[in-house]
Amino acid sequence: MKVSFDGAEAATFERLRRGADFRVVCANTRRLVAAVPSRTVALQMTLMRSNFRELPALVRLAADLGVGRVKAYHLFSFQPSLDAESIVADRDLWPPILFEALREGERLGVDLQCAEPVGSAADVQASVCHLPWHEAWVDLDGAVLPCHSHGGDTAGNVLTAPFAEAWNGDLYRRIRRGFGAGRHDWHCDGCGMNCLKPAEHAPVPYDIESFLSMTGRKGLSSSAVRWSGRMRPFGLVGRRNGA
Secondary structure, three states, X not given: OEEEOOOOOHHHHHHHOOOOOHHHHHHHHHHHHHHOOHHHOEEEEEEOOOOHHHHHHHHHHHHHHOOOEEEEEEOOOOOHHHHOOOOOXXXXXXXXXXXXXXXXXXXXXXXXXEOOOEOOHHHOEEOOOOHHHHOOEEOOOOEEEOOOOOOOOOOEEOOOOOHHHHHOOHHHHHHHHHHHOOOOOOOOOXXXXXXXXXXXXXXXXXXXXXXXXXXXXXXXOOOOOEXXXXXXXXXXXXXXXXX
8 A cells, every 4th residue: 555755744745745734644644554564555755856855754754654665766747847857867866865765764674665776778687577477457447457558458347347357368368478489469578577677776777758748758769678667657548449
């Protein structure tokens, strides 16, 4: 269970999470942790220029609230006015804060899962995505999606048919057959899910253009590895190609 905490300070949190009350959310998070194992709860920050320096403080806040995990991933900008908030292209800006937060996590017993520093394709090794055999996404309208970077294709819909029909249906079988034959037979070519880091939080090749609006992408070339495929959110427009 992830609780969005885009700031460790009340002023930052309430500015970015409009309508939220920092004290109320903290109190409710304590109540949640008291009711479930602490490792099942995470505080998650969307990293922006406005808040990324507060990540070490968020780790300390998590420990104070009894939360066992903190996650922090880069902002996806969908409009030009937000492009300036992205820090993904600033190679030297993020690592010092990341490593400080990791040290705090180790000191306080809080697990961190965070965006990696920017590296090159040489920093990762080829691997095989585990998603077609182990995970699925069910969208709010019941659509079953094989991947978080699904390209608009759906495998079925749990509102109209059993989940097993989607899980064992044509699209999932096609994807699995492709991997089994050593080829990518869907939207999988170049995706970071087919790459393996040498260590947790080691540098990785980012497709920076995917984190920016269409305006912000101008002049940027596409990278060979779409690392953002590991975390790309569902689009809200034109996302349906199947049932």
